[in-house]
Amino acid sequence: MGEKKKKIVKQIKVDADLCNGCRACEAVCSAFHASPRYSSNNPARSRIRVHFDPLRNLYVPVYAGPYTESECMGRDKYTIDGKEYDECLFCRASCPSRDLFKEPDSGLPLKCDMCEDDPPLEEPMCVQVCLVDALTYEEREEEVEEEEEEKREDLEVGLEALINEYGLEKIMDTVARMAVSKEE
Amino acid sequence: MRYAETGFNLEVDLSRGSIERVETDPGLTELYLGGLGTNAKILWDRVPPEVEPFSPDNLLVFSSGILDGTLATGANRTIISTFSPQTLLMAFSMMGGFWAPELKFAGYDKVIVRGKSPNLVYLWINNDKVEIRDAGHLQGKGSLETAELIREELNEPKAQVLAIGLAGENRVYYASVEHGRSSASRGGIGAVMGSKGLKAIAVRGTKDLNIARPAEFFELCQEVLKYMQYRANNPIKGVPPILAGIGSPQEMAIHDEKWHTTSFSWGHARERRKDFWTSERAEEWKRTQEQSVERLISCYNCPMRCGGIVGHPELPTHRYMMKCYSKLTYVMAAMADDLEFGFKIAGLAQEYGLDGYTTPQVMAFAVELYEDGILTDQDMPGFPSGNEERFFYLLDKIVRREGIGDVLANGVYWAARQIGKGAEAYDHNTTKKHEQMVIKLGMLNPIYYLMYATGEKMSITQIEGQMPQAPLPKEYREEFVKDWIQVPKEEFKEFILKWEPRGEYAFPFWPPIDLMCELVEWQETMHYIDDCTGICAGLSSFPIKPPYHIHNLPKFISSATGMDMDEDALWEIAKRNRTLIRAINARRGLRREDEKPPEDHWKKRFPEYEAKLLDEYYKFKGWNKEGIPTKETLDKLGLDYVGEDLVRRGILADSEAAPSEQSAA
Numbered sequence: 001m002g003e004k005k006k007k008i009v010k011q012i013k014v015d016a017d018l019c020n021g022c023r024a025c026e027a028v029c030s031a032f033h034a035s036p037r038y039s040s041n042n043p044a045r046s047r048i049r050v051h052f053d054p055l056r057n058l059y060v061p062v063y064a065g066p067y068t069e070s071e072c073m074g075r076d077k078y079t080i081d082g083k084e085y086d087e088c089l090f091c092r093a094s095c096p097s098r099d100l101f102k103e104p105d106s107g108l109p110l111k112c113d114m115c116e117d118d119p120p121l122e123e124p125m126c127v128q129v130c131l132v133d134a135l136t137y138e139e140r141e142e143e144v145e146e147e148e149e150e151k152r153e154d155l156e157v158g159l160e161a162l163i164n165e166y167g168l169e170k171i172m173d174t175v176a177r178m179a180v181s182k183e184e
Numbered sequence: 185m186r187y188a189e190t191g192f193n194l195e196v197d198l199s200r201g202s203i204e205r206v207e208t209d210p211g212l213t214e215l216y217l218g219g220l221g222t223n224a225k226i227l228w229d230r231v232p233p234e235v236e237p238f239s240p241d242n243l244l245v246f247s248s249g250i251l252d253g254t255l256a257t258g259a260n261r262t263i264i265s266t267f268s269p270q271t272l273l274m275a276f277s278m279m280g281g282f283w284a285p286e287l288k289f290a291g292y293d294k295v296i297v298r299g300k301s302p303n304l305v306y307l308w309i310n311n312d313k314v315e316i317r318d319a320g321h322l323q324g325k326g327s328l329e330t331a332e333l334i335r336e337e338l339n340e341p342k343a344q345v346l347a348i349g350l351a352g353e354n355r356v357y358y359a360s361v362e363h364g365r366s367s368a369s370r371g372g373i374g375a376v377m378g379s380k381g382l383k384a385i386a387v388r389g390t391k392d393l394n395i396a397r398p399a400e401f402f403e404l405c406q407e408v409l410k411y412m413q414y415r416a417n418n419p420i421k422g423v424p425p426i427l428a429g430i431g432s433p434q435e436m437a438i439h440d441e442k443w444h445t446t447s448f449s450w451g452h453a454r455e456r457r458k459d460f461w462t463s464e465r466a467e468e469w470k471r472t473q474e475q476s477v478e479r480l481i482s483c484y485n486c487p488m489r490c491g492g493i494v495g496h497p498e499l500p501t502h503r504y505m506m507k508c509y510s511k512l513t514y515v516m517a518a519m520a521d522d523l524e525f526g527f528k529i530a531g532l533a534q535e536y537g538l539d540g541y542t543t544p545q546v547m548a549f550a551v552e553l554y555e556d557g558i559l560t561d562q563d564m565p566g567f568p569s570g571n572e573e574r575f576f577y578l579l580d581k582i583v584r585r586e587g588i589g590d591v592l593a594n595g596v597y598w599a600a601r602q603i604g605k606g607a608e609a610y611d612h613n614t615t616k617k618h619e620q621m622v623i624k625l626g627m628l629n630p631i632y633y634l635m636y637a638t639g640e641k642m643s644i645t646q647i648e649g650q651m652p653q654a655p656l657p658k659e660y661r662e663e664f665v666k667d668w669i670q671v672p673k674e675e676f677k678e679f680i681l682k683w684e685p686r687g688e689y690a691f692p693f694w695p696p697i698d699l700m701c702e703l704v705e706w707q708e709t710m711h712y713i714d715d716c717t718g719i720c721a722g723l724s725s726f727p728i729k730p731p732y733h734i735h736n737l738p739k740f741i742s743s744a745t746g747m748d749m750d751e752d753a754l755w756e757i758a759k760r761n762r763t764l765i766r767a768i769n770a771r772r773g774l775r776r777e778d779e780k781p782p783e784d785h786w787k788k789r790f791p792e793y794e795a796k797l798l799d800e801y802y803k804f805k806g807w808n809k810e811g812i813p814t815k816e817t818l819d820k821l822g823l824d825y826v827g828e829d830l831v832r833r834g835i836l837a838d839s840e841a842a843p844s845e846q847s848a849a
Binding site for chain 2: 017020021022023024027028031034036037038039040041042043044045053054055056057059104129130131132
């Protein structure tokens with residue numbers, strides 16, 4: 001058991017009733033994570049996606065969460081205030097059942113990192129551009145029991161996904177081959 | 185690498201069923217920028233003036249603007265250009281929404297459609313994969329319904345769809361292209377789309393859009409967002425509430441319709457109802473609106489909520505998305521006092537794909553002819569007696585082109601001439617064969633006179649902007665000009681400070697004509713710039729003190745595209761585009777005699793003075809007495825090839841400003 005530790009929990013509050021479906025959050029997210037920063041944008045790379053279906057008046061902004069290897073065994077549907085929602089609408093996973101939260105070219109999983117930056121931003125970019133206040137930001141302090149798992153780099157998360165798909169050996173072979181061909 | 189634009193167009197020939205991806209010439213971007221500008225260049229080069237709008241040789245160009253899809257707030261407009269079956273001139277229509285940004289993410293700046301498909305088809309653009317698909321099963325379907333069915337059959341919920349409804353299929357001259365919460369409505373481009381057998385274009389894109397100087401560009405975007413917040417908290421003082429903010433008029437959010445219902449005309453642009461807006465009515469309309477509007481919605485990458493999701497149980501889709509002013513156009517034209525009627529008929533008309541400005545006017549025109557005995561029960565069997573029922577009756581006839589509907593489907597100008605029996609006299613509110621704003625005023629406004637007369641965009645809302653529409657109350661003037669950063673010239677501030685409702689500094693003989701010309705040019709030019717960038721007029725050329733203006737737009741364009749650009753260079757591009765479009769229309773026969781605002785637009789008119797205004801404005805623009813750009817003007821703008829063509833056709837005389845004898849005849 002680790003010591004009790006204080007931890008800042010970053011929280012984006014989503015008020016789906018206020019969402020106007022403009023997708024400014026998607027646009028700015030993809031631009032912030034471009035390299036160099038803001039050099040391109042592409043909502044398909046965004047780590048937040050707005051599901052919207054005006055004819056049913058369904059508006060659900062969702063953030064990219066953890067990568068998952070396998071999809072759910074079944075699908076549930078929720079009815080809230082008389083409107084039917086597919087459970088997947090709320091799901092944050094980058095998952096084999098859909099193309100959401102994956103890089104469109106490589107298929108690598110995407111995950112919201114709260115726009116971590118040095119120096120830190122006051123608020124994640126999606127919150128900053130949401131002038132209709134569907135997205136708002138809060139930080140709160142929490143006490144946590146165990147040692148925090150070391151934070152993994154994006155690269156590591158991506159590599160692990162590739163390893164899961166192709167096997168460690170194949171990835172290592174490929175990297176070695178590419179390294180050799182680069183040298184030539 | 186190309187920045188901000190993709191550098192590729194799609195060329196689709198529906199007669200041959202061919203699709204090509206064509207790289208564009210960056211030199212054209214430097215000269216015409218994009219959107220409307222490059223559309224006009226394509227139409228000049230490839231559609232000779234004898235080509236009829238419904239000919240397979242007419243082109244239909246669906247374009248993005250050069251900033252569409254970038255982080256620039258509100259850069260999302262689709263600019264559709266072709267030749268109008270109604271005016272026979274170049275058709276101007278733009279719409280917001282999500283379509284053009286998606287097209288750029290798919291890797292294209294424009295889709296250029298030519299030819300004519302033997303059967304009804306739709307186009308499916310999915311990144312590099314583009315196909316022409318059968319649309320037989322979508323025939324007669326509503327515009328929203330079509331979009332839904334296409335997304336379902338492609339299993340692509342994120343595909344953006346633009347589509348025509350029954351009106352476009354049946355070539356109603358004022359049929360629109362519909363795209364969810366937006367539509368390109370003016371000039372009958374939906375009819376041209378129908379004539380090509382093209383029901384819809386669906387697009388899905390997942391590619392990057394690149395920016396030349398990212399840090400600089402992002403900083404500018406942030407400034408615009410900040411200014412929008414500032415303007416939200418600082419409405420303009422001394423103007424009606426509807427003009428005090430930015431965005432499209434906030435018709436979905438605002439209940440107070442006193443200004444529109446009491447200043448604009450009812451029926452067939454005839455009657456002002458100054459006592460319409462009572463407190464009971466205000467209560468009732470507020471209740472109806474609150475029951476109907478379920479959510480305020482926006483276009484791509486814009487926080488302004490100019491649209492609304494409207495629920496209506498009697499509509500086939502139960503809900504639709506309403507754009508600002510169609511809430512009132514049907515209500516007022518039908519002399520229906522009930523806002524609920526407006527929500528219902530606007531929803532139906534949108535499914536059929538009809539222009540929300542022209543359609544109600546055509547129907548009111550028919551009602552007037554019926555009441556005056558020019559149209560009879562023979563023409564309109566079973567014509568109901570109630571105002572609202574009459575409009576539903578006419579709507580149905582028009583979109584099906586059934587009976588009298590077949591004539592009315594051509595718009596007021598053509599219908600009046602087809603009906604005859606004195607119906608021509610009822611054509612009192614068109615300019616260049618196109619229905620105009622339903623507003624009737626007292627004293628001639630010389631600035632608006634020039635805009636109505638010479639505008640080729642037909643809709644005054646696509647020409648006017650940035651200026652208060654009446655003198656500001658004295659106490660607000662100093663404050664107004666203090667932070668009026670948008671003006672290109674300091675003299676414009678002097679004008680606002682001096683301008684009075686009557687006396688020495690009042691219309692129509694003040695201000696000096698040269699200043700009027702500059703004020704007209706400024707207003708119109710900003711629209712021409714927006715139509716190249718794809719930025720919404722609601723954030724730029726239309727409202728007073730908008731976040732985008734002549735001083736920051738060149739920086740946006742330059743940092744996004746990497747091109748050198750300053751205010752003078754941008755002004756020159758807008759001037760080149762505006763002049764080219766004038767030449768396109770001159771080549772199709774537009775002349776001075778067509779440049780007339782509706783005769784009853786103002787009660788007090790001054791024919792000689794108006795002629796002088798027009799003379800001076802033409803001179804100021806470098807056009808001859810017939811309103812045709814002179815060879816010298818064209819040469820200066822690098823449009824030598826245009827001048828040569830006009831001379832060859834005898835429209836311009838060689839090396840002089842006056843028109844040749846032939847064209848004057």
